[in-house]
Amino acid sequence: MDFLSSLSIPSLPILPLLLILPILGAVFCFLIKNDRRHTRHMAILFSGVTLALSLLLLYDISSRGYVESESYAWINTAYLQMNLDIGVDGMSMLMVLLTALLVLMVAIFSDTESERSNSFFALIMATQAGLMGVYLAQDYFLFFIFWEVALIPMFFLIAGWGGPRRHYASMKFLIYTHVASMIMLIGIFMLVITAADGGVLNFSFEAVKAASAAGLFTTTFQVVVFGLLFFGFAVKMPLVPFHTWLPDAHVEAPTAGSVLLAGVMLKMGSYAIIRICLEVLPEGAIAWQTVMIVLALVAILYGAYACIAQKDLKKMVAFSSISHMGFVLLGIATLSGIGIQFAIFQMFAHGLITSVLFMVCGIVGHNTGTRDIPLLGGLAGKMPIFAGFMMFGFLASLGLPGLIGFVAEFGVLMAFFDYLMGIDVLWPIVFALASLMLTAGYFTWAMQRSIFGKETTKIDMSNVHDVNRREGVALGLLCALIALFGIMPWLIMDVLAEMPLVLLGVV
Amino acid sequence: MMDLFGLDLTIINDVVKELMPIMPQVILIIAAIIVPVFGYGKRKGITAWLSLAAVTSALALTIFLIYDSYSGSFLNLFEFNEFTGFMMLIFMLVLFLVVLISLTESENRKHSGEYFSLLFVATIGMTFVAGATDLITLFVGIELASISSYALVAFRKNDPRSAEAAVKFLIIGGVSTAISLYGMSLLYGMTGTTELAAVADYLAAGDFTWVYIVAVIMLIAGFGFKLALVPFHAWAPDVYEGAPTPVATFLAAGSNKMGFIIFFKIFLIAFVAAQTVGGVPELQWLFAILAGVTMTVGNIIAITQTSIKRMLAYSSIAQAGYVLIVLAVATEYILAGGLFHMMTHVFMKGGAFIVVAALCARGIGEYISDYKGLAKRAPLVAAAMGLFMFSLAGIPPLAGFASKFILFSGAVTAEGTWIWLVALAVINSALSLYYYARVVKAMFVDKGATTEKIRVPHSFKFAIAICAVATVAMGLYLGPIMEICEAAAAAFFAMV
DSSP states (O other): OHHHHHHSOTTSOHHHHHHHHHHHHHHHHHHSOSOHHHHHHHHHHHHHHHHHHHHHHHHHHHTTTTOEEEEEEEEEOSSEEEEEEEEEOHHHHHHHHHHHHHHHHHHHHOOOOOTTHHHHHHHHHHHHHHHHHHHHBOBHHHHHHHHHHTHHHHHHHHHHHOOTTHHHHHHHHHHHHHHHHHHHHHHHHHHHHHHHTTSOEEOBHHHHHHHHHTTOSOHHHHHHHHHHHHHHHHHHTTOTTSOTHHHHHHHHSOHHHHHHIIIIIHHHHHHHIIIIIIHHOHHHHHHHHHHHHHHHHHHHHHHHHHHHHOOBHHHHHHHHHHHHHHHHHHHHHTOSHHHHHHHHHHHHHHHHHHHHHHHHHHHHHHHHSOOBGGGOOOHHHHOHHHHHHHHHHHHHHTTOTTSHHHHHHHHHHHHHHHHHHHHTOOTTHHHHHHHHHHHHHHHHHHHHHHTSSSOOSSSOOTTOOOOOHHHHHHHHHHHHHHHHHHHOTHHHHHHHHSOOHHHHTOO | OOEETTEETHHHHHHHHHHGGGHHHHHHHHHHHHHHHHHTSSOTHHHHHHHHHHHHHHHHHHHHHHHTTOOEEETTTEEESHHHHHHHHHHHHHHHHHHHHTHHHHTTOTTHHHHHHHHHHHHHHHHHHHHBOBHHHHHHHHHHHHHHHHHHHTTSTTOHHHHHHHHHHHHHHHHHHHHHHHHHHHHHHHHSOOBHHHHHHHHHHSOOOHHHHHHHHHHHHHHHHHHTOTTSOTHHHHHHHHSOHHHHHHIIIIIHHHHHHHHIIIIIIIIGGGGGGTOOHHHHHHHHHHHHHHHHHHHHHHHHOOBHHHHHHHHHHHHHHHHHHHHHHOOHHHHHHHHHHHHHHHHHHHHHHHHHHHHHHTTOOSBGGGGTTHHHHSHHHHHHHHHHHHHHHTOTTSHHHHHHHHHHHHHOOTTOTTHHHHHHHHHHHHHHHHHHHHHHHHHHTSOOSOOOOOOOOHHHHHHHHHHHHHHHHHHHOOHHHHHHHHHHHHHHHHTO
16 A cells, blocks of 8 residues: 555646546547547546546545645635535545446446447547536536536437437437426526525535534425435436336447446446435424435336346336446445445446446447347347357346445345334335345346247348457456455445545434 | 827827727727728729728727726717626627628628628727617617618618518518617606716616506517517517528527517616616516526427527527526626526527538538438537537536526525526526427438538538637636626626
C-alpha cells in the first residue's frame, strides 16, 4: 500500500478529469469520420484511461476514508449559488468504477454497428459523461443537468441503431423518463428553497444536508418532498407500475445501449434514492418505508413472473432487471446500514451480471438472426463457448453461491429478515423467497430451451459461428469479475464500509 | 467655449445630454427616415447594409448604456433604467438578427427600403413601451409597433396567405387596441391621471369598484390578444404561418415580449403595487389560471401540428404561459427569472425561426416531414436546430433549461401557494419535449428522400451561429446574464 500511495500522483485532478475525458472522447470519436476501427480504438483508449483514473482514485482515497471532493466557482449572483461541486464517497466510487468498466467493455464488445460508427461511439462516450456526472455531482443543479444529459445520447442510440420498433421505443423512453425528472425537479426546488430559508438559494448538497441536520424540514414537508423525489427516481429504477418504458427501450436498443441502460442508468434511480431521499429526508423515509417495501416486493415478483411468459430472450433479460432492481429497493427500504450496503452491492452485482446477459442476447440475435426462444435450441453444439458464457451469466443472475449475485441477494434478504424480526412480522419474507424460485425457474427453463437439447431446425444454423475474440474478451473479463467478487466480496464491502454516518445510522 | 464656424458647440452637448435616454431610438429614427430614400436608387443592396450599420450602432449604444449603469428620463414620459435597458437590449438583438437574415433577399426585392424602415419603426415603438412611465407613452408605443407590424406581415403583397394573415392581424389588432384603450380610459376616469406611479398610488389606497373590475377585464382582454394568451390566441398561428419568415421571426422573438412589458407595467406596477399592503390575491389567481390554461392549451395543440411554423407559434403561446407565472407570483426573483426566460427565448425561438427561414430560402418546405434526413443535407444547420429544439423543451445544459429552472423555482415559495402552478408548468414542459423531439428525430434519425447538400446563405449562417452560441453559453454560464436580469428586476420594482 505504501508503494502504491507513493506512486499515485495527488496533484492530478482526477475528479474533473473523470468528467472531461468522456466529453473529449465523444468529440474525438465524432471527428474521426468513416473509419470504424479507429473510432472504436479511440473509444477504447478514452474509456480505458477513464477506468485507470477511477482505479487510481480508488487507491488514492482508500487511505483517506474514501472521501474526496473538489469545488470550483461557477454561478454566484444575488439570488443563486451553484458551484461545480464534485466528490466521491464509497457508494459513488463504486458506481464510478462500474460506469468506467462497463463503458470500456461496451467499447471492446461493439463492432457490429458498421454504419456511422463515429456517431455511435461518440454517443456512448457522451452517455458516460452524463452518468459520471450524476455519480460525482455534489450540487443539485449540476446533478440535475447530468441526470438529463445522460438521457439525450441514449435517446439517439436507441432511435438511430435500435431494432424495428425503435421510433416508438426511443420516444417513449425519452418522454417517460423526462416527465419523471421534471417532477423530481419540483422536489429539488422545494428542498433548496426551504433550506435557503429566504436567503441565497444554495444548491450544494452540503447546504441542504446542513439544513436537514438543523431541523428546517418538518415531517409533513419531508413526506411530500420524499414522494416527489421518489417518484422521479422510481421511474428510472424502474419500479412496477412505472416500468413500461423499460422493456421497450431495452429490447429495441442496440446491445451497447442495453448494457449501459441496464448496467448503469437504472442505478441512477437507486443511487439517488439513497443519496438524496435517505440522506436528507430521514423522517420522510420512515413514513414511506412500508410503501417502499411493498413496491419492492411487487417489482421482484412481477418482474420474475413476467419473465416466465417472455418469448424474446432480450425481453426476458429486461424483465429480470426489474426483478433484480426490486432487490435493491428492498435493501434500501430496510433503512438499516447493512441493508443499504447490500443494496449498493446488489447494484454493482446487477451491473456486471446484466451486462453479460445483454451481451449474450446481442450475440444470439446477431449470430442466429433471432432471439425467439421457441425458435432456438441446441445452440451449445455449434456455439460451445457462447453456451458457457450464457450459462455462467444465467447462473450468476439466479444467485448461484460463489458468484457475486448470491452475496448481494443473500445480504439483502438477511437485512430484510432482520427488519422483519424487528417488527415481528415474518410472513413477507415468503414473497422474497418465492421470487428466488421463480428466478431459478425461468433462467434454467430458458437455458434448457435455447442452448440445450436437439439443434433447432426452425432456423438456418449452417452459418452460425461461435463467440469471436472481442466478444470473448469483454464477456470473459466480466465473468472473471463476477467470480472474483463472489469469492472475495470484502473487496467491495471495504469500499462501502465508509459511508455517510446518516445512512448507516437511520432508524 | 468651443465654437466651430461661429456655432456654439455647447448647445450640441446639451442636446445630446437631453436626448441621451433615447439615443438608441434616435439612431433608429434617423435610419428609418434615410434608408427608404436609398431604396429608390439603383443599388438596392445598400439599404440593407445601411440598416445593418444603424442597428449595430444602436445595439452597441444600448450595451454601452447598460454597461455604464446609465439612468435618466426624457420629458417625464420615458425612463431609461436597468429594466428599460434590458428590454431594449432584447429588442435590438431581435432587430439585429432580423436585419441580418434580410440581407440576402433585399438585393432583388422591391421596396426593401420601406421594409427596413417599418422594422425600425416597430422596434422604436417597442422600446418606447419598455421605458414608458405614462399610459399615453405606453399606448403610442404599442400602436407604433402594431401598425408597422400589420404592414410587415402583408409585405409579400402578391402572396394570398400573407395578405390573409395581415387582414386577420389588422382586424384583431384593431379590436384589441380599442378594447384596451377603453380599459385605459376607465383607469384614467377612476384615477384622474395617466402616470403609472400615480395610478398605482391611487389604486393602492382605493377599494374594488365595478369600474375597477371592468377596467381590469378590458385591459387583460385587449392586451391578451397582443400576447396571444389563451383564449385570445387564435390569430397567432395563422399570422406566423402567413407572414414572411423573417417577419415571423420578428413577431415571435420581439413583439411577443412587448406584450409582457405592457402586462408587467400595468399590472405589476399599477395594480400589484399594493403588494406591500397585502397584494391583490384575486388578480394574482386570475393570472395563475390564465398562465395554466395558456401553457396547457398551447402545448396540447402544438403536439398535433404538422407545419413547423404553426408548431413554433403554439410553442410561443405555451412559453408565454410560462412567463405569465411572473404575474401570479409577483416577486423580484421570479421577475428576474421571467426576464431571463424572455432573453433566452429570443435566441432559441428566434434561432428556430431563422433556421426555418434559411431552409425556406433554399426551397425546403415548412412541414416537419420536409425536414427528414436534414442532418445529412445540412449537418451544421440541423445540429443548431436540434440545439434550439432541446433548449425550448428545457433540456440541460442549454439556455432554455436554465431560464425555466430559475422561472419555475421562483414560483416555489415558502408558503407554497403556487406549487400547483409549478407542477402544471413542469409537466407541460416535460410533455412539450414530445413535439420538439419529433423535429429532432426527423432531422437526425429518419431517412430523407435525397442526400443532396443544402447551401445556406452566409448571413443566415452567421445569425444561426449567434443564436446557437448564445443558447449554449447562457445555459452553461448563466451568472453574468442572471446578474443583469436581477438588476433589471430590482430597477423595475423601484419604479413603483
